[in-house]
Amino acid sequence: MREIQANLLTETIARLAVEANCVLPCDVKRRIEDARKNEPWETAQGILDKIIENYGIAEANTVPICQDTGVCCVFLKIGQDVHIEGDLRAAVDEGVRRGYTEGYLRKSVVKDPLRRRNTGDNTPAMLYTEIVPGDRLEITVAPKGFGSENMSRLAMLKPSDGVEGVKAFILKTVEEAGPNPCPPVIVGVGIGGTFDKAAYLAKKALMRSLDERNADPYYADLEAELLEKINALGVGPQGFGGRTTALAVNIEWMPTHIAGLPVAVNINCHVTRHKTALL
Amino acid sequence: MERKIQLPITREIARTIKSGESCLLSGVIYTARDAAHKRLCELLSAGKPLPFDVKDATIYYVGPTPAKPGQVIGSAGPTTSYRMDAYSPAMIAAGETGMIGKGKRSAEVVAAMKQYGAVYFAAIGGAGALLSSCIKTAEIVCYEDLGAEAVRRLEVENLPVVCVIDSEGNNLYETGRTAYLNTL
Numbered sequence: 001m002r003e004i005q006a007n008l009l010t011e012t013i014a015r016l017a018v019e020a021n022c023v024l025p026c027d028v029k030r031r032i033e034d035a036r037k038n039e040p041w042e043t044a045q046g047i048l049d050k051i052i053e054n055y056g057i058a059e060a061n062t063v064p065i066c067q068d069t070g071v072c073c074v075f076l077k078i079g080q081d082v083h084i085e086g087d088l089r090a091a092v093d094e095g096v097r098r099g100y101t102e103g104y105l106r107k108s109v110v111k112d113p114l115r116r117r118n119t120g121d122n123t124p125a126m127l128y129t130e131i132v133p134g135d136r137l138e139i140t141v142a143p144k145g146f147g148s149e150n151m152s153r154l155a156m157l158k159p160s161d162g163v164e165g166v167k168a169f170i171l172k173t174v175e176e177a178g179p180n181p182c183p184p185v186i187v188g189v190g191i192g193g194t195f196d197k198a199a200y201l202a203k204k205a206l207m208r209s210l211d212e213r214n215a216d217p218y219y220a221d222l223e224a225e226l227l228e229k230i231n232a233l234g235v236g237p238q239g240f241g242g243r244t245t246a247l248a249v250n251i252e253w254m255p256t257h258i259a260g261l262p263v264a265v266n267i268n269c270h271v272t273r274h275k276t277a278l279l
Numbered sequence: 280m281e282r283k284i285q286l287p288i289t290r291e292i293a294r295t296i297k298s299g300e301s302c303l304l305s306g307v308i309y310t311a312r313d314a315a316h317k318r319l320c321e322l323l324s325a326g327k328p329l330p331f332d333v334k335d336a337t338i339y340y341v342g343p344t345p346a347k348p349g350q351v352i353g354s355a356g357p358t359t360s361y362r363m364d365a366y367s368p369a370m371i372a373a374g375e376t377g378m379i380g381k382g383k384r385s386a387e388v389v390a391a392m393k394q395y396g397a398v399y400f401a402a403i404g405g406a407g408a409l410l411s412s413c414i415k416t417a418e419i420v421c422y423e424d425l426g427a428e429a430v431r432r433l434e435v436e437n438l439p440v441v442c443v444i445d446s447e448g449n450n451l452y453e454t455g456r457t458a459y460l461n462t463l
Binding site for chain 2: 179238
């Protein structure tokens, strides 16, 4: 059994929250820069140039890339041989509180979805835990903006809808979102499981590096096909037309019921942020 | 070529700004997003005065990050505009002539823009660090309790925006996409 002090989680999460919000991951930068090279539409080229300039300024000055510094999603992969000394939930929220307060990040969380009073410190975190073998603790902090979150959709398709139904639903979701989620977007897709697991898989898909394709060639081909189809829609950066509507499609899947075909699409904007540390 | 526009935008000027035109805005704008719009429109329906002069006002849908020491304002890019669709017709009727955000607008908003003479601009979503450099002063006007959603008075210099929907209802989100697809 390995002991990890809860305050180490707090410090790590506070640091990751600031880094994630100010420094765009290299894989996302590369995709944007490649898209700029392959973008034939002049207006779209100009927008991609501004997007590149923007994340450069953010990184150089340690300021947020986007003012929507998001709800703070925290993914913990906890080794089954790890014991956390202290209150895990409180330690995570304290990390968010500290990162968002000391890092000059926006506080965008309301305590109650209907009565809507801001909590003032961006807590609570959206916390996801997974128990894995080993004695390490992996922490991923992923600020999630709501311009793109609001354009996400879930459908309980029928088995007879098949892969064509899944493709049609994903394309429809991206096309209807149009300019709203700040394209170019990253499309996280979850297929299978249950109603809630599909949504979780879609969110998890957004954490995967854009340099990595699905390990199963069938799904890797589906990702490539969907990316091509999305980029044939013509929505373009910011919705002003162009080739670059999406930077990547990441699919995660899992077993499901004989009667069902759940599919969830979680859209992220070009400011797709996540930062991981291993304790 | 960008068109330089000195604020405020009168209804007459609003009618000269065309969909697809890139503009650089300079002068005073106000910030308001979801929660502030709700309060402003409650005042309007009660026949009470607004905390700032809405006549010929341009409103930027933004909730900035807090300013770091030495900064005027933190990152300050646009938020998605459709959430303000329920409020914008009343704001336009009260005198608002410019809106800055990103994303689609409802038919009701476009109808009010045509009727009164107003324009809808988009700034680049997700470029908050870049856009904040155009903001020269920022002060809270009201609703400080809303934090990032408080109404702020900003003086901006050459704020880069694109007119998406003009006072005739032309829409760059439709025409831009069609024009690009026609080149394929």
